[in-house]
Amino acid sequence: MERTVYLDNNATTPVHPEVKKAIAEAIDLYGNPSSMHRPGQMAHYAIEEAREKIASFIGAKPEEILFTGSGSEANNTVLNSIYCNIYACNIQDAGKKENCQNHIITSAIEHPSVIHTLKCYERRGIDVTYLPVDKFGSIDPENVNKAIKPSTGLISIMYANNEIGTIQPIKEIAEIARKNKIYFHTDAVQAAGKIPINITELNIDFLTMSGHKVYAPKGIGILYVKKGIKFCPLIYGGHHERNRRAGTENTIGIVAVGKAFELLAKNMESDNKKMLALKLKLKQGFWERIPDISINGHPDKSLPNTLNITFDYIEGESILLSADFDGIAVSTGSACSTGSLEPSHVIMALKDNPESAHGSIRFSLGRENTEEDIDYVLEKFPPIIEKLRKMSPLYISNYGGK
Numbered sequence: 001m002e003r004t005v006y007l008d009n010n011a012t013t014p015v016h017p018e019v020k021k022a023i024a025e026a027i028d029l030y031g032n033p034s035s036m037h038r039p040g041q042m043a044h045y046a047i048e049e050a051r052e053k054i055a056s057f058i059g060a061k062p063e064e065i066l067f068t069g070s071g072s073e074a075n076n077t078v079l080n081s082i083y084c085n086i087y088a089c090n091i092q093d094a095g096k097k098e099n100c101q102n103h104i105i106t107s108a109i110e111h112p113s114v115i116h117t118l119k120c121y122e123r124r125g126i127d128v129t130y131l132p133v134d135k136f137g138s139i140d141p142e143n144v145n146k147a148i149k150p151s152t153g154l155i156s157i158m159y160a161n162n163e164i165g166t167i168q169p170i171k172e173i174a175e176i177a178r179k180n181k182i183y184f185h186t187d188a189v190q191a192a193g194k195i196p197i198n199i200t201e202l203n204i205d206f207l208t209m210s211g212h213k214v215y216a217p218k219g220i221g222i223l224y225v226k227k228g229i230k231f232c233p234l235i236y237g238g239h240h241e242r243n244r245r246a247g248t249e250n251t252i253g254i255v256a257v258g259k260a261f262e263l264l265a266k267n268m269e270s271d272n273k274k275m276l277a278l279k280l281k282l283k284q285g286f287w288e289r290i291p292d293i294s295i296n297g298h299p300d301k302s303l304p305n306t307l308n309i310t311f312d313y314i315e316g317e318s319i320l321l322s323a324d325f326d327g328i329a330v331s332t333g334s335a336c337s338t339g340s341l342e343p344s345h346v347i348m349a350l351k352d353n354p355e356s357a358h359g360s361i362r363f364s365l366g367r368e369n370t371e372e373d374i375d376y377v378l379e380k381f382p383p384i385i386e387k388l389r390k391m392s393p394l395y396i397s398n399y400g401g402k
């Protein structure tokens with residue numbers, strides 16, 4: 001294999017070399033952070049230092065930051081907290097169930113950790129509205145307004161989409177939630193580190209982030225919970241994380257993600273500028289070299305690193321495998337759809353056309369990508385697409401095999 005060009009940074013990122021160093025040091029922080037002795041306290045201080053770095057990155061207070069086992073767990077924690085409060089309300093107010101706000105508004109293009117959790121809660125009696133998106137994957141704040149009922153207790157809309165990169169009008173939606181006194185959650189796993197997030201400028205009650213999407217290791221999630229919120233834990237046990245998430249802290253993961261956010265604060269602006277230039281070069285190059293393609297996602301309200309393209313007449317899976325043979329790592333649909341032939345729910349929500357969902361490929365750039373990487377992809381892709389189209393019955397029936 002000539003080289004590896006990793007363009008799947010929305011699935012996960014490689015660990016930053018500085019984060020690696022921080023991990024190597026944190027391995028020796030063996031004490032239990034709950035212990036009063038010195039080894040315990042050393043681990044405790046390292047954790048609190050990381051918490052402060054992350055809080056300052058989004059303009060929050062350290063006590064509003066909660067560490068979880070993943071971004072998925074953070075999303076589940078929010079939805080469970082709402083569900084748990086509804087359940088308690090139903091028992092306490094058994095005669096007046098209408099007082100319990102059991103309606104949740106979300107979108108059709110959320111991450112599976114939101115959608116599948118809500119599907120489960122629907123079976124337990126929660127009322128869920130899945131808002132549609134337009135052809136760019138944007139949510140119209142007016143549709144959020146229209147979906148609100150007296151029983152709405154939560155609005156959960158992702159900040160930016162992992163598959164197509166579309167950035168949602170979070171400020172407007174958060175404002176609608178505030179005006180209606182409804183809790184607002186945003187899954188900012190993909191937005192974090194790619195666009196500035198400042199919760200002092202937005203009315204956000206819950207916000208999710210994840211370490212492995214920002215050059216820290218897998219298995220560490222972050223949940224911002226606004227001070228004063230009625231919170232119900234997902235995991236019970238000891239008094240960790242101010243009684244909001246039990247389990248002995250993942251000291252190494254927490255120190256690592258703290259370091260990752262410290263680095264983002266320093267480097268994200270220049271890194272993102274570089275990634276955006278490379279993404280535009282890739283997009284332009286594809287337009288010039290390959291016919292019958294379309295871009296999925298918003299033309300400019302989009303993450304600087306994410307480009308999603310439908311190559312008509314062929315399957316995303318075959319493109320992915322051919323690209324991998326040339327050392328290019330991309331994805332089709334979401335990582336979770338990979339391995340099944342289910343079309344991506346995100347592309348389906350855009351076009352409602354399973355064929356175009358099948359042929360969609362996500363290129364997600366990272367801080368390490370170079371100009372040469374993009375040149376290499378632009379050299380390798382046209383023959384891959386041409387070869388696959390020549391074998392495609394769909395293509396042959398359209399072009400008579402020419």
Ligand SMILES: *Cc1c(COP(=O)(O)O)cnc(C)c1O
Nearest residue numbers: 070071072111162187189190210
């Ligand atoms: C990756 C991702 C998650 C899940 O984070 P994990 O730490 O992998 O569980 C949630 N939401 C979005 C938008 C993501 O891209």
